[in-house]
Amino acid sequence: MFSRKPGDRDSSGRSYTCFCPQSDVVFANNRISAGLSRRGFVVGMAASLLMQILPRLASAQTAPVPSSPAQPILFTNFRLFDGTSGKLRDGLYLLVDGNRVHTLSQNRPTVPEGSQVIDCGARVLMPGLIDMHWHTMIAAVPLPTLLTADIGLIHIAASAEAERTLMRGFTTVRDAGGPAFALKQAIDGGLISGPRIYPSGAMITTTGGHGDFRPLTDVPRTTGRVSASEQSGGSIIADSADEVRKRVREQFMQGASQIKLMSSGGVSTPRSPLDMLTFTEAQVRAAVEVTQDWGSYVMVHAFPPAAIQRAMAAGVQCIEHGHLMDDATASLMAKNGTWLSIQPFVSAEDFVPLTGPSLDKIKMVFAGTNNAYTLAKKHGIKTGFGSDLLFSPVLATRQGTMLTHLLRWHTATEALQMATAQNGQLLALSGPRNPYPAKLGVVQEGAYADLLLVDGDPTQNLALIADPAKNLRVIMKDGKIYKNTLGA
Incomplete structure (x- = not known):
């Protein structure tokens, strides 16, 4: 884990004078790049950030857990x-x-x-409403808290945000990676209020892939040594087909309804370029085979055409993101009946402030969004709606606003159909692993x-x-x- 205090300096000697979101991301990226590995729960920072995570609870509209109605x-x-x-x-x-x-x-x-x-x-x-790409544990938790706080605080914050998610009208979410199993059980058991959760468990990635947040001091990886993210269940590394099979089975053992695989680089991992490919086709196929054995499916994080095509060649049924796709890839997705779960990122308002490589990457995503939606509509790709809002209690409130972005390519009715019935069809791909088998959406x-x-x-x-x-x-x-x- 990482920690910082006012007066700490970045790699260029500048002092961090605030804890604003942009400073948070600069700090985290610099700490990761420097390879620092100090861990622990920084009580002062976590306490102050908790006020951001749980804003104005005293005056906020709450959703107490109702008892089952005695009458219709x-x-x-x-x-x-x-x-x-x-x-x-x-x-x-x-x-x-x-x-x-x-x-x-x-x-x-x-x-x-x-x-x-x-x-x-x-x-x-x-x-x-249904959100097909929601990170239940980290949507509203600032990045420094994720990097410093005890996992118990993360669960408490996620519990509060789950209630707010429901009060925004999102009664179901598909969790796109993270240790959401306990939260799901608490909601289903009536302990707290929140949406239905389709959990994926830990995001499965490769060494150096999106989701590998290890500091450089943890490299090389030795047998039996796991990172803090792996210990918490946020992400997990698999570098061979056999490791992939094992990690997939572990997620199902914990209650996953589908599996999340990282097949390209991503925005928030500083050292994973968007155009990089992670798993080989054989490794992706290993995951697909295990999910088929369990009666479910793989959702694959993939931005560039090569990653999307490799995933489809391995039998993947759902592509996450796809913002950098080309016409040939879109045509192939439509022909194969592959789902596209894409997020309407259109401007900097849809993401926390970023710097360095992550800023360059999110600009590529923004630039590709219009083309991806246009191609999806042109070829008739089965498309789901998701928001993928991260690291900010302020951004999380824009979940419904993200849906309105679809008006650039769809009518209001089409957008609502995507966020209800169409998303419900995609959820049903989890087959016997579906925790909520009646119709949704x-x-x-x-x-x-x-x-x-x-x-x-x-x-x-x-x-x-x-x-x-x-x-x-x-x-x-x-x-x-x-x-x-x-x-x-």
Whole structure:
């Protein structure tokens, strides 16, 4: 782990005078590049950063864990966006019984005496939103905290952010790498509030690949020695097909619903260029074979065409990012039926401030975003929506704003379909490893009762989703109401 204090100097002799996000990233990159390996829990820094992670809890709107409703809940007087249709439907009744949509019909169902009836006031009822690329443990945790704090603090911060994620209307997330198993269990068990989590477990990478955050003093890697990131379950290194098989099996053993593999460089790892290739085709295929044995799939982090094509040749079903793809690669993805889980990064507002190689790389991603979405639409690639917001409690609040970025290439209805029904189809690739086997992302009989009531029509004004505190009047997950302001 790393630590710093005011007055410490960077490699050029300049003093760090603040703990702003840009200074944080400069500090972390310089420490990694210098190869320093001092570890430990820096109490003073962690305490101050905790105030950033858990902002204004006393005044924040909270989502207490509700008890299971004793009686069914009937929704009336709403306009329905069901996740798939291009048009809203009127004149319906929706009955929630337990955690499922029991009845959806034009005839008012008979309900037991004492059932709760919610008059929606002609507002739009829609499925809960799904984020296909969310890092549950680190989305809102500043980078220095991740590099210095005890893992217990990270879990506490992630727990608080999970509640806020749900209150933004995201009732399901696919975790794209990190030790989220315990958090998922706590949410599923009703200990805390949060979205459904599809965990990937540790991100599997190679020596020098994206996610290898070791300081240079930990090189060379010796048998039996693991890095702090590997110990925490954030990422793990595998440099042979046999190691890949072992690491994949370990993630499934812990409860992973799918596997995350790093096949190219990434932005936040300073020493991994975007165009680098990590795993060989045989090594990727080893991961695919194990996931098939477990009935699930591999999601592969890949930016350049060569990494995407190598992953597809090995049988991968879902590409993460893909911002640097070319026309030939997009055509091949469409032909193979490969999913693209891409994030609409369009400007510096979508990422923490960066410097050095990481800044150069995020500029490449920003430059490639329009081309990637354009190619995906041109070739009809199956596309999922994800935000991939990292290292900032402020950025994390932009989860809904990221969805509005899709208006550059899609209509509001198409964007909503992507963040609901289409994402639900992608989640279902986890097959028997699916922790939530009923339908998600749709409002249909038998589907999970994950519902949002929007004050306005998001199919005409997608910006409503970007202000959930004001515009989401009811939030229901698993048949339980976490927010209802209709009586306010």
